[in-house]
Amino acid sequence: xxxxxxxxxxxxxxxxxxxxxxxxxxxxxxxxxxxxxxxxxxxxxxxxxxxxxxxxxxxxxxxxxxxxxxxxxxxxxxxxxxxxxxxxxxxxxxxxxxxxxxxxxxxxxxxxxxxxxxxxxxxxxxxxxxxxxxxxxxxxxxxxxxxxxxxxxxxxxxxxxxxxxxxxxxxxxxxxxxxxxxxxxxxxxxxxxxxxxxxxxxxxxxxxxxxxxxxxxxxxxxxxxxxxxxxxxxxxxxxxxxxxxxxxxxxxxxxxxxxxxxxxxxxxxxxxxxxxxxxx
Amino acid sequence: xxxxxxxxxxxxxxxxxxxxxxxxxxxxxxxxxxxxxxxxxxxxxxxxxxxxxxxxxxxxxxxxxxxxxxxxxxxxxxxxxxxxxxxxxxxxxxxxxxxxxxxxxxxxxxxxxxxxxxxxxxxxxxxxxxxxxxxxxxxxxxxxxxxxxxxxxxxxxxxxxxxxxxxxxxxxxxxxxxxxxxxxxxxxxxxxxxxxxxxxxxxxxxxxxxxxxxxxxxxxxxxxxxxxxxxxxxxxxxxxxxxxxxxxxxxxxxxxxxxxxxxxxxxxxxxxxxxxxxxx
Numbered sequence: 233x234x235x236x237x238x239x240x241x242x243x244x245x246x247x248x249x250x251x252x253x254x255x256x257x258x259x260x261x262x263x264x265x266x267x268x269x270x271x272x273x274x275x276x277x278x279x280x281x282x283x284x285x286x287x288x289x290x291x292x293x294x295x296x297x298x299x300x301x302x303x304x305x306x307x308x309x310x311x312x313x314x315x316x317x318x319x320x321x322x323x324x325x326x327x328x329x330x331x332x333x334x335x336x337x338x339x340x341x342x343x344x345x346x347x348x349x350x351x352x353x354x355x356x357x358x359x360x361x362x363x364x365x366x367x368x369x370x371x372x373x374x375x376x377x378x379x380x381x382x383x384x385x386x387x388x389x390x391x392x393x394x395x396x397x398x399x400x401x402x403x404x405x406x407x408x409x410x411x412x413x414x415x416x417x418x419x420x421x422x423x424x425x426x427x428x429x430x431x432x433x434x435x436x437x438x439x440x441x442x443x444x445x446x447x448x449x450x451x452x453x454x455x456x457x458x459x460x461x462x463x464x465x466x467x468x469x470x471x472x473x474x475x476x477x478x479x480x481x482x483x484x485x486x487x488x489x490x491x492x493x494x495x496x497x498x499x500x501x502x503x504x505x506x507x508x509x510x511x512x
Numbered sequence: 513x514x515x516x517x518x519x520x521x522x523x524x525x526x527x528x529x530x531x532x533x534x535x536x537x538x539x540x541x542x543x544x545x546x547x548x549x550x551x552x553x554x555x556x557x558x559x560x561x562x563x564x565x566x567x568x569x570x571x572x573x574x575x576x577x578x579x580x581x582x583x584x585x586x587x588x589x590x591x592x593x594x595x596x597x598x599x600x601x602x603x604x605x606x607x608x609x610x611x612x613x614x615x616x617x618x619x620x621x622x623x624x625x626x627x628x629x630x631x632x633x634x635x636x637x638x639x640x641x642x643x644x645x646x647x648x649x650x651x652x653x654x655x656x657x658x659x660x661x662x663x664x665x666x667x668x669x670x671x672x673x674x675x676x677x678x679x680x681x682x683x684x685x686x687x688x689x690x691x692x693x694x695x696x697x698x699x700x701x702x703x704x705x706x707x708x709x710x711x712x713x714x715x716x717x718x719x720x721x722x723x724x725x726x727x728x729x730x731x732x733x734x735x736x737x738x739x740x741x742x743x744x745x746x747x748x749x750x751x752x753x754x755x756x757x758x759x760x761x762x763x764x765x766x767x768x769x770x771x772x773x774x775x776x777x778x779x780x781x782x783x784x785x786x787x788x789x790x791x792x
Contacts (some may be wrong), residue, residue: 260584279749311712409689410724432591469559
């Protein structure tokens with residue numbers, strides 16, 4: 233008998249049936265006590281998106297309100313969650329509050345909005361799409377280790393009990409700044425990661441985010457991996473960590489060091505808020 | 513005798529002496545009543561920037577406080593102004609309030625901060641770097657037509673008396689959202705333009721900006737050119753104007769149509785606030 237039923241929908245961009253089958257096979261082998269339920273909406277396509285806004289919103293709401301599901305796993309990022317987050321939250325019922333929600337990248341829009349609203353538990357972690365990466369099987373297993381067993385070995389190594397955390401892709405977070413999706417991050421360690429942005433764009437987003445959060449009461453900030461940085465016509469002149477340290481110092485935020493998160497298969501688990509007591 | 517002295521500095525990225533000479537030659541031929549004063553700092557280089565933050569800030573402050581100059585023209589955008597804007601503003605004297613400041617793109621950070629602080633007149637318009645564009649001579653002449661003569665023929669065609677305006681590059685504006693650089697835009701027509709962003713990134717920034725400005729009391733929004741959009745692996749599914757109209761409708765902002773601004777030589781002049789009385 234499956235003990236944990238995980239609903240998978242795509243609030244952003246489409247997933248493929250082939251990859252879904254691969255993820256299901258990995259899960260069946262390593263986590264027989266989990267059942268993965270892929271929404272057909274994962275395979276829908278409308279321009280950039282996995283179906284239009286209504287379709288993506290409906291699929292998420294249906295699964296979040298489904299009392300037979302224990303968790304919602306976002307299939308993939310890519311952009312689109314910000315377009316449905318506010319509408320979706322207005323339609324959630326008590327069943328949505330008893331669930332865990334996992335994803336990262338663009339999925340951070342929904343994680344942030346749910347966390348702000350106090351609906352369920354949010355977890356920054358790998359997604360089904362990571363099966364495409366080298367080492368993707370490990371990423372899927374780690375995500376399931378947390379979703380199914382709350383296994384502490386899946387956690388980012390700096391996550392300790394009695395401390396609040398949140399984790400975001402930096403550009404995603406920057407686009408949440410000044411909107412109703414941004415949660416209250418007082419007393420949180422904020423972890424960020426970035427991919428495929430020029431260092432000047434990373435610097436610019438760090439200006440935006442640290443400026444806005446300078447009076448938010450963060451415990452501190454940790455920098456995950458900044459990967460696939462495009463080569464510009466001239467070197468930026470600072471490393472990603474120097475950029476991060478400078479903006480943190482400028483805006484009175486404690487820089488706490490690196491974090492083991494990123495757009496890669498090694499992306500470790502960061503539950504939002506404090507660890508559940510059984511994992512502490 | 514020169515009647516209008518224009519100081520040129522580079523708050524963002526470096527300019528070249530060759531281009532400075534070309535701009536000076538254009539100005540000498542078409543606007544003999546103007547004197548262009550290029551700061552040596554324009555030619556400095558430190559990594560991505562036209563000199564380090566201190567150097568760029570000092571050059572701007574020195575020119576802004578120089579009583580012998582009538583206007584400050586930003587040589588070029590590219591990123592960097594956000595790093596010096598707050599420090600610079602704290603050092604400005606009365607002389608800075610009697611000046612006009614012109615630029616666009618990354619220069620919007622300084623235009624916005626100055627406008628918010630009520631220091632001088634801000635103008636969204638072409639920069640010396642536009643000499644590199646096809647039609648660049650026209651862009652330089654149009655900018656000087658406004659800086660030297662406040663010639664109404666240089667104005668964006670929708671700019672009318674007794675209405676307030678502001679104009680920004682969208683990504684620049686998005687990174688100002690939630691920071692102390694963003695001015696109060698109540699009762700303003702906001703014009704935006706974009707370059708070199710995927711349509712999903714344009715959509716994302718429109719989410720951010722219209723969400724934040726939904727309660728700002730804008731008179732409305734006009735969309736300039738959205739140019740050099742990179743080709744994605746699939747079509748976005750909406751045009752730039754459909755994206756703009758949707759987000760405006762969503763966040764209760766009147767969409768007023770297109771604007772004749774953009775990252776190109778046809779970029780027309782948009783003075784911030786209301787037109788000076790002599791031009792109305």
